[in-house]
Amino acid sequence: MGSPTTTQASPGPALRVLDAVAARRWAVLARAAFAARRTELDALNVFPVPDGDTGTNLFLTIDGALAGEPGRSGVGLTAQSRAFARALLLTARGNSGVILSQIFRGLADEIAARGPEGGGLDGAGLARALVRADEMAWAAVDRPVEGTILSVSRAASRAGLAAGDDLAGVVTAVLAAARAALADTPRQLPALARAGVVDAGGTAYVVLLEALERVVRGGEGESVPPPRPAATRPAPPPLGGDGPAYEVTYLLDGTDEDRVRALRARLAGLGDSLVVSGGDDGADGADGTWSVHVHVDDVGAALEAGVEAGRPHRVRVERFADAxxxxxxxxxxxxxxxxxxxxxxxxxxxxxxxxxxxxxxxxxxxxxxxxxxxxxxxxxxxxxxxxxxxxxxxxxxxxxxxxxxxxxxxxxxxxxxxxxxxxxxxxxxxxxxxxxxxxxxxxxxxxTRRGSVTVADRAADTAAGPCRPGDALGLVGGEVVVVGSDLEQTAAHVVQRLLADGGEVVTLVLGESAPAGLGEAVEAAARRTAPHAEITRIYGGQPVHPLFVGVE
Structure with missing residues (x-):
C-alpha cells in the first residue's frame, strides 16, 4: 500500500522525541484513520463471508479507550501510556483489538523502564518499545502464524533496531519494513493469496505506523480534532437489568412452517429470549410438535399468538420476581x-x-x-x-x-x-x-467437530474452488470445503463430511436468516448418514451463518 497523501500548508519540524502530547496526538490520529478505513479493513477478509470486522473492532477498541481516558494536561508520558494501554485492554474487541492493546502495553513498558517522569522516547527508545510491543503481541496468541499482523510487527521492530537514534529516521524505517512485510503476507498464507488480499491486521498495523509518521514529521498532527466526548459513545449491549417480567413456555401442535414463522415474528415483537424449535413431521400434513419459549410482559398476547398458530398445551408461565x-x-x-x-x-x-x-x-x-x-x-x-x-x-x-x-x-x-x-x-x-x-x-x-453454512458476498477463490456472490459456502473447521448453488444441498454435504468419521450426537443451530425447511432437510441428510445418531435441531438466531453444525 502506498504512502498517504497529506496536504498541509506549513508542516512543522520533525519531532526529536515522542512525548506525552505527541503520543496522545498519535492515538487520536490513529482513531481517525481507523474510522476512515474501517470498511476497507473489514473487506480484507480471507473468506468471502460478511463477517470480517477487523476495521470495526480496531476502531471501536481505540475509540472506546480514548473516550474513556480523556487527555489531561500535565500528565507525564509514563502515566499516560500506562492508562491508555489499560483502557485499550478493556475496550479490546476481537483478536485484532487485543493485539493492538498488547502493542501499546509494550510501548508503555518501555516508557516506564526509562523512569517515572517519562519525558519522551527518542529513536532508539521507540525502537526498543516496538520490540517489546512485538514480543507482547506474539505472546498473546495461542498459535502464532506468519502472514498476519505478527509478521508485520516483527519486521517493523527489527528494522527499528537497525535505524539509529533519530526518531524520524526510525519511524521511516519501521514503516517501510512494515509495508514490505504486509506485501509479503499473501506468499506466507495461501488463503490470502486465494482471496487476493493482504492481511487485514497487518494492514491495520501499517495504518497505525502511518499515523505515527504524520505526527513525528509534523504532518496533520496539529489539525486532528479533539477526542469525542464519552457521552456520545454508543452504549454497549446490556448485560442485565430490567427486562420482561414473565417467562412463557408451551408446546404447539397442529401448525405448519408458515404459521410458525408468523408466530416467531409476533413473539419477537412482544419480548426477547425467543426460542421456537422442533417440527418433526406429524400426521395429516402437520409439522409435528414445536417448543416455544419467550420472555414477555404481556402473557395474554403471547398465549393468544400460540392459539392463532396452532394448539398450545403444557403451558407454563413464571414471573421472574417469584423465582x-x-x-x-x-x-x-x-x-x-x-x-x-x-x-x-x-x-x-x-x-x-x-x-x-x-x-x-x-x-x-x-x-x-x-x-x-x-x-x-x-x-x-x-x-x-x-x-x-x-x-x-x-x-x-x-x-x-x-x-x-x-x-x-x-x-x-x-x-x-x-x-x-x-x-x-x-x-x-x-x-x-x-x-x-x-x-x-x-x-x-x-x-466437537464444527461446521457451518453461509452465503458468499463476493467473488473469490476458495480452497474448494471459485465462488460468486450468492453462492452457498460450506465450512468445516473454519475452512471452505464446498461451494454450491443450493443452501440445503451444501449444508447436507457439510453434515455428511462431519459424520464421515462417525458421530453419536449432531446439533443443528439455525440462524436468523435460515430459510424455511433448511433444518428439516439437513436433519434428513444426517439421519441417512448416521441413522442411530441423536439429532437436535434448535433456533440460535445467529447472524451471517444460517446454520451451525456440531458433531460429537
Whole structure:
C-alpha cells in the first residue's frame, strides 16, 4: 500500500522525541484513520463471508479507550501510556483489538523502564518499545502464524533496531519494513493469496505506523480534532437489568412452517429470549410438535399468538420476581459460568444451562471490558468463561487477566464456536470443583467437530474452488470445503463430511436468516448418514451463518 497523501500548508519540524502530547496526538490520529478505513479493513477478509470486522473492532477498541481516558494536561508520558494501554485492554474487541492493546502495553513498558517522569522516547527508545510491543503481541496468541499482523510487527521492530537514534529516521524505517512485510503476507498464507488480499491486521498495523509518521514529521498532527466526548459513545449491549417480567413456555401442535414463522415474528415483537424449535413431521400434513419459549410482559398476547398458530398445551408461565435463586442449575456450584452468545436463541440455551450470557457476534463482538463486567456481576470467586468464537478468545484472555488483579479466578474454556460451547455446557456438572469442571468443558469443546453454512458476498477463490456472490459456502473447521448453488444441498454435504468419521450426537443451530425447511432437510441428510445418531435441531438466531453444525 502506498504512502498517504497529506496536504498541509506549513508542516512543522520533525519531532526529536515522542512525548506525552505527541503520543496522545498519535492515538487520536490513529482513531481517525481507523474510522476512515474501517470498511476497507473489514473487506480484507480471507473468506468471502460478511463477517470480517477487523476495521470495526480496531476502531471501536481505540475509540472506546480514548473516550474513556480523556487527555489531561500535565500528565507525564509514563502515566499516560500506562492508562491508555489499560483502557485499550478493556475496550479490546476481537483478536485484532487485543493485539493492538498488547502493542501499546509494550510501548508503555518501555516508557516506564526509562523512569517515572517519562519525558519522551527518542529513536532508539521507540525502537526498543516496538520490540517489546512485538514480543507482547506474539505472546498473546495461542498459535502464532506468519502472514498476519505478527509478521508485520516483527519486521517493523527489527528494522527499528537497525535505524539509529533519530526518531524520524526510525519511524521511516519501521514503516517501510512494515509495508514490505504486509506485501509479503499473501506468499506466507495461501488463503490470502486465494482471496487476493493482504492481511487485514497487518494492514491495520501499517495504518497505525502511518499515523505515527504524520505526527513525528509534523504532518496533520496539529489539525486532528479533539477526542469525542464519552457521552456520545454508543452504549454497549446490556448485560442485565430490567427486562420482561414473565417467562412463557408451551408446546404447539397442529401448525405448519408458515404459521410458525408468523408466530416467531409476533413473539419477537412482544419480548426477547425467543426460542421456537422442533417440527418433526406429524400426521395429516402437520409439522409435528414445536417448543416455544419467550420472555414477555404481556402473557395474554403471547398465549393468544400460540392459539392463532396452532394448539398450545403444557403451558407454563413464571414471573421472574417469584423465582427463587436456588432454581439455578449452578446454585450449589463453587463457580459461575459466563458464555458469549451470537443470537437470542443461543443466549436462552446458555442461560438455561446456568450461564450468564454476553451478546457477541460478528461486527458487534463483546469487548474484554464487557466480558469482565459479566464475570464480576456473577459475584463468584471462580468463573468459567466461554467465548464461543475464535475471534473472541483473546478478549476472554484479557478479561481473565484483569479479573485476576481483582481477586477473581477466571478459567477460559477455549470454545471457538457456538456448537463447541453447547457441547461444553452439556457436560457441566455443578457438583464438580472448578478445575474438574473446566477440564471437562474444555475436553468436550475440543472433541466437537464444527461446521457451518453461509452465503458468499463476493467473488473469490476458495480452497474448494471459485465462488460468486450468492453462492452457498460450506465450512468445516473454519475452512471452505464446498461451494454450491443450493443452501440445503451444501449444508447436507457439510453434515455428511462431519459424520464421515462417525458421530453419536449432531446439533443443528439455525440462524436468523435460515430459510424455511433448511433444518428439516439437513436433519434428513444426517439421519441417512448416521441413522442411530441423536439429532437436535434448535433456533440460535445467529447472524451471517444460517446454520451451525456440531458433531460429537
Amino acid at each position: 427463587a435463586p436456588e432454581t439455578s442449575r449452578l446454585h450449589a456450584a463453587s463457580y459461575a459460568v459466563v458464555a458469549c452468545a451470537a443470537g437470542e436463541g443461543l443466549a436462552t440455551l446458555f442461560a438455561a444451562a446456568g450461564a450468564r450470557t454476553v451478546p457477541s457476534a460478528p461486527r458487534r463482538r463483546a469487548s474484554a471490558g464487557q466480558l469482565l463486567d459479566a464475570v464480576l456481576a456473577t459475584g463468584a470467586a471462580t468463573v468459567l468463561l466461554l467465548p464461543n468464537d475464535g475471534d473472541t478468545v483473546l478478549a476472554a484472555d484479557a478479561a481473565a487477566q484483569v479479573a485476576a488483579e481483582r481477586g477473581v479466578d477466571v478459567r477460559v474454556v477455549r470454545s471457538r464456536s457456538a456448537v463447541e460451547g453447547l457441547a461444553a455446557l452439556a457436560v457441566l456438572d455443578p457438583s464438580a470443583d472448578a478445575t474438574t469442571a473446566a477440564t471437562a468443558l474444555s475436553e468436550a469443546a475440543a472433541a
